[in-house]
Amino acid sequence: MQRQPLTGLIVCPGIPAAALFDLGTSPDGLTQPWVALKRAFQAHGVDLVGSEQLKGTPHFELHFNVQFPRSLSPKFVLLLENPLIYPANGFRFLQHQYRTIFAWNSELGIDGKTVPIRLPHPLEVAPLEGYGERPQLVVLINSNKALAWWAPDRDLYRERLKAIRWFERYAPQDFALYGRDWDKSPAQPVVGGLIRFLERWWPQPSTAFPSWRGTIAAKRDILLRSRFSIVYENAIFRGYITEKIFDAFCAGNVPVYWGAPDVTDYIPKDCFIDRREFSSYEDLYWFLKTMPEETYLGYQQAIHRFLASPQAQQFSIPHFVQTIVTEIMTHLSR
Known part of the structure; x- marks a missing residue:
């Protein structure tokens, strides 16, 4: 007798499963x-x-970030965002509903329930062509x-704004x-929603950010x-390494990185330019502007070696998928 397939409910508000x-x-x-x-999951007889x-009650729920339960079935959660972006991820009392908490930083989850993951990315290797057809600096x-909350010691949205304003003023060429939304005023923590509402009635001039070239369908084309x-x-946050640096790597673009303090525990230092090592944007700019092509090619070669190495596999899609499927199927079989 053929076994009935299991059903897993993926809970990702705002994103239809058909699109996901x-x-x-x-x-x-x-x-x-x-x-x-x-x-x-399909290979294990589970329809996600x-x-x-x-239709009916799922055999388990898999949540994107902390959510309200949809059933009494076993629940699992992927803490994809940091708690300053998605505050519910920072409340431990909301995590007690879960069998397993998958997190990029074990300190975010309840002890004994947390399984470490790295946020995944396709690990494509770009050609090594130096400056090649790269006219944009x-x-x-x-x-x-x-951010949803005021946290100046962790906030890098504000640092992006500083970078934009410096380049617009001193190196616009x-x-x-x-x-998206750079035709509006700079977003603000806490009160940002109110400001956006008011701007519907009092729109900002389209030149709010003169360096803005518009929205794009794919980052890779620009990178x-x-x-x-x-x-x-x-x-x-420690361990908070998202797709952003890998978008650059996979396009052969050299990133100026600022984020996870422990980034070199996961990615070799010679793959990126560490923004923290420059005292000003002027110093950073001249470092980039005057970089010999041979040095640039060295960064590309380091990126190439990393993406092809076992070290990079912790960021791979197969590793991410295997971690989740193995953990959930083990729980379901008990």
């Missing part, structure tokens, strides 16, 4: 981990679905957002800004034509 499990949704490959996760596809690709990119995480 579609490789065509993101030209930059952001849905690849979730498509791979669905296929891996969204709420719009669910520096780019920054992000949306105009802010060498800098380009891409992303392939640029030498360096400003890659700041949203906030400073």
Whole structure:
């Protein structure tokens, strides 16, 4: 007698399952981990679905960040965002509903329940062509957002703004800004929602950020034509290494990185330029502007070696998927 398939409910508010499990949704490959996760569960006889596809009670729930439960079934959570972006992830009392907490920093989860993960990315290797067809010196690709809470000692949204304003004033010919909502005023923590509401009635001039070149369908297209990119995480947390630095790596672009204090525990130092080592943006700019192509090619070669190394595999999609599927299937079999 054939065993009935199990059903897992993936809870990701705001993103329909049809989009999450579609490789065509993101030209930059952001849905690849979730498509791979669905296929891996299917290989174990589990159908991973969204709420719009669910029929009956699921055998388990998998939450993107801390959510309210949808059933009495066993629950698991992926702490994908830091608690300054998604505050519920920082409340331990909300985590007691979960069998397992998958987190990039074990200090975020309850002891004994937390399994470490790295946020995954397709590990593509770009050609080693030096400056090649890279006429743009520096780019920054992000949306105009802010933290949910006031945390100046961890806030890197504010540092992005400082970078943008410095380049706009002192090196506008060498800098380009891409992303959403830069035709609005700078986003602010805590009161940002109110300011955005008011701007519906009193719009800001479209020249709020003169370096802004508009929104883009895929980061890779821009990164392939640029030498360096400003890659700041949203906030400073140990282990918080997101897709941003890998977007640059996989396009052969050399990132100027600021984020996880322990980044060199995971990524070799010669793969990126550490913003913390420069006392000013002027010093950073001249370092980038006058870099010999041979030095630049050395960064690209280091990136190439890293992406092809066993060390990089902890950021790979197969490793991420295997960690989650193995843990959940082990619980379900008990």
